[in-house]
Amino acid sequence: MNPDSLIPFRVRDLAAYVPGEQINRPGVIKLNTNENPYPPSPTVAEALAQVSGDALRLYPDPLAREVCGILADLHGVKPGQILAGNGSDEVLALCTRAFVQPGQGIGYLDPSYSLYPVLTAIHGARMTPVPLNQAFQWEPGPAPANCPLFFITNPNAPTGMLHDREVVAAFCRSYQGVVVIDEAYVDFATDTCLDLARTLPNVLVTRTLSKSYALAGIRFGYAVGNSELIGALYKLKDSYNLNLLTQKAAAAALRDQAWMKNLVERIRATREAFVGELVRLGFSTFPSETNFVWTRPPDHLSAPDLYQALKRQDILIRHFSPPGLREHVRITIGTDEQMATLARALQNLCA
Numbered sequence: 001m002n003p004d005s006l007i008p009f010r011v012r013d014l015a016a017y018v019p020g021e022q023i024n025r026p027g028v029i030k031l032n033t034n035e036n037p038y039p040p041s042p043t044v045a046e047a048l049a050q051v052s053g054d055a056l057r058l059y060p061d062p063l064a065r066e067v068c069g070i071l072a073d074l075h076g077v078k079p080g081q082i083l084a085g086n087g088s089d090e091v092l093a094l095c096t097r098a099f100v101q102p103g104q105g106i107g108y109l110d111p112s113y114s115l116y117p118v119l120t121a122i123h124g125a126r127m128t129p130v131p132l133n134q135a136f137q138w139e140p141g142p143a144p145a146n147c148p149l150f151f152i153t154n155p156n157a158p159t160g161m162l163h164d165r166e167v168v169a170a171f172c173r174s175y176q177g178v179v180v181i182d183e184a185y186v187d188f189a190t191d192t193c194l195d196l197a198r199t200l201p202n203v204l205v206t207r208t209l210s211k212s213y214a215l216a217g218i219r220f221g222y223a224v225g226n227s228e229l230i231g232a233l234y235k236l237k238d239s240y241n242l243n244l245l246t247q248k249a250a251a252a253a254l255r256d257q258a259w260m261k262n263l264v265e266r267i268r269a270t271r272e273a274f275v276g277e278l279v280r281l282g283f284s285t286f287p288s289e290t291n292f293v294w295t296r297p298p299d300h301l302s303a304p305d306l307y308q309a310l311k312r313q314d315i316l317i318r319h320f321s322p323p324g325l326r327e328h329v330r331i332t333i334g335t336d337e338q339m340a341t342l343a344r345a346l347q348n349l350c351a
């Protein structure tokens with residue numbers, strides 16, 4: 001029997017999500033997956049050290065009550081309005097399963113987070129991209145038909161720009177389905193739409209500890225919103241979707257807001273200085289409200305060539321090949337030292 005014939009077409013033909021390269025050899029400057037260059041709060045390691053071997057013998061709390069309680073206090077909602085998951089990617093996948101029947105549409109802005117079309121395909125739903133304009137701005141038109149779910153990344157990725165809150169709010173108010181506002185990068189931004197999740201019955205906001213809290217390795221993300229929508233996600237999640245170590249680490253990190261805010265301030269300052277360098281070298285940049293910069297190299301240097309040239313020097317940035325994206329690169333903001341090394345490399349390439 002040919003094992004291939006055992007796999008449904010939908011899975012066989014699936015173009016799986018391609019994560020950024022994970023090359024972690026010493027000396028590599030890794031600016032390709034929007035990780036935080038600084039360590040998380042020291043209270044995280046302390047909390048992990050306190051977990052005994054005996055505690056690991058038992059299953060973790062399936063409802064992650066400690067950490068959901070902290071999040072509820074932080075966001076001024078009831079614990080039943082929070083669902084925590086194994087990274088916000090899990091939460092986004094749960095949304096497709098909870099709110100959409102296979103065959104229906106899932107809407108998302110294009111470009112935005114490249115996982116949405118993959119989740120749509122996995123669920124057997126119809127991809128319904130809504131294009132941004134040439135300047136990567138959203139000019140809302142009529143809402144797409146038969147799409148019970150719509151994803152908005154805000155601030156957007158890979159462009160780093162924040163959609164105007166009034167545009168987002170008006171869209172959510174008129175939308176006849178669930179709107180998920182993916183705020184993975186919001187701690188680096190000047191505005192949030194969390195109030196929409198608190199006040200509108202059809203809006204969920206998702207967040208992650210992977211970026212501003214420097215905890216991509218623990219896999220912790222969550223959704224905030226209407227308790228009935230959140231309840232639907234609880235029905236579908238794995239019973240023990242958050243392991244004990246992740247629950248403890250996340251609780252410690254969330255209790256240390258000052259640490260996260262300090263990391264954000266440092267990264268924002270580095271971002272502004274680095275954008276200045278890019279502009280000086282003739283790159284076109286977009287106003288970033290995230291921990292990365294979306295930029296187009298000067299005419300004599302193509303984006304794929306830039307990506308390859310930096311890779312040869314052990315500096316990893318992200319290049320996306322689809323039309324509309326391939327002229328640009330996305331560069332994560334690292335430490336001042338890493339960005340100075342990158343700026344020197346760019347200067348040599350532009351000379």
Ligand SMILES: Cc1ncc(COP(=O)(O)O)c(C=O)c1O
Nearest residue numbers: 087088089113157184208210221
């Ligand atoms: C817009 C956006 N949403 C969600 C995620 C996933 O976050 P997590 O690490 O919590 O799964 C990412 C990760 O890069 C992202 O860019």
